[in-house]
Amino acid sequence: MNPPPRGAALVTGASSGIGLAIAHELARRGHPLLLVARDPGRLAEAAAGLRRAHGVVVHELPGDLGEAHAAEALLAECGARAVLPLEVLVHNAGFGALGPFDESSPDAAGSMIALQTAFPVRFTRLALPGMLERGRGRILIVASTAAFQAGPFMAVYYACKAFLLSFAEALAEELRGRGVTVTALCPGPVPTGFQDRAGVTDVPLARSALAVDAARVAREGVDAMERGRRLVVPGLANRLLVFANRFAPRALALRIVRRLQERRTAKA
Numbered sequence: 001m002n003p004p005p006r007g008a009a010l011v012t013g014a015s016s017g018i019g020l021a022i023a024h025e026l027a028r029r030g031h032p033l034l035l036v037a038r039d040p041g042r043l044a045e046a047a048a049g050l051r052r053a054h055g056v057v058v059h060e061l062p063g064d065l066g067e068a069h070a071a072e073a074l075l076a077e078c079g080a081r082a083v084l085p086l087e088v089l090v091h092n093a094g095f096g097a098l099g100p101f102d103e104s105s106p107d108a109a110g111s112m113i114a115l116q117t118a119f120p121v122r123f124t125r126l127a128l129p130g131m132l133e134r135g136r137g138r139i140l141i142v143a144s145t146a147a148f149q150a151g152p153f154m155a156v157y158y159a160c161k162a163f164l165l166s167f168a169e170a171l172a173e174e175l176r177g178r179g180v181t182v183t184a185l186c187p188g189p190v191p192t193g194f195q196d197r198a199g200v201t202d203v204p205l206a207r208s209a210l211a212v213d214a215a216r217v218a219r220e221g222v223d224a225m226e227r228g229r230r231l232v233v234p235g236l237a238n239r240l241l242v243f244a245n246r247f248a249p250r251a252l253a254l255r256i257v258r259r260l261q262e263r264r265t266a267k268a
């Protein structure tokens with residue numbers, strides 16, 4: 001007997017980096033895809049690659065998830081496009097910005113908060129009743145190892161990731177036993193377009209013991225999501241760092257991150 005068809009998977013920020021790798025991982029496992037990112041050209045390219053590689057149905061939904069009412073608009077689009085109900089929800093779209101907070105654009109901080117906190121919360125709230133009704137759903141939230149530590153010179157980004165981790169863990173516990181699971185994926189440094197966009201250009205990621213490639217992050221994230229795990233940190237060195245951080249005095253940890261980010265800010 002054939003296994004039942006997999007439900008649709010929505011991936012935000014799916015045109016590059018970790019989101020694109022997660023989309024490949026989900027397509028390999030047979031999920032039809034709904035992909036979101038702003039640049040329609042890059043999204044179309046990503047979608048074509050996924051169709052070619054895995055032969056699954058892929059819908060492109062270009063849009064800016066930092067805009068007001070993005071959650072309502074996207075859910076309506078999903079309903080109109082997907083033949084199968086939404087089974088997997090991956091909140092991945094995000095960006096960082098390196099530099100002193102007092103010199104940052106107030107609009108940039110607002111967009112970051114809208115994209116990486118307000119949107120995932122609102123969309124999850126809107127999509128969750130359907131998943132609970134069907135007694136079936138997987139939610140994967142891409143936070144970061146930055147979620148475990150405050151980050152001077154990247155203050156808003158680190159705070160957004162801490163928010164996402166807290167939200168994901170709380171929701172995972174609230175929903176326990178109801179057929180819908182929530183997994184927080186917390187990668188350390190991953191070589192993608194993220195570093196350039198954030199202004200972090202000096203980090204020799206290829207030589208860093210903490211760096212894990214996007215394909216492995218995606219595989220470990222989707223595996224953890226399928227098992228219904230609450231949290232996954234890809235890479236042993238990153239897991240050790242997160243563990244050690246629990247015992248470090250907060251003031252010391254803050255100063256270490258400050259020193260690291262300051263050096264990057266000076267070079268950027």
Ligand SMILES: NC(=O)c1ccc[n+]([C@@H]2O[C@H](COP(=O)([O-])OP(=O)(O)OC[C@H]3O[C@@H](n4cnc5c(N)ncnc54)[C@H](OP(=O)(O)O)[C@@H]3O)[C@@H](O)[C@H]2O)c1
Pocket residue numbers: 012013014015016017018019036037038039040042063064065066092093094095096115142143144145186187188189190191192193194195197
């Ligand atoms: N790379 C790392 O070292 C690292 C480490 C830990 C966590 N993360 C997290 O992983 C996630 C993915 O990052 P990445 O490294 O894969 O970066 P990336 O390659 O820059 O990908 C970011 C994706 O998000 C989309 N996006 C950005 N702003 C958007 C918006 N307003 N609306 C809709 N889509 C938007 C981008 O496409 P468009 O620009 O076309 O919209 C792109 O598809 C982020 O949440 C990031 O914080 C990254």
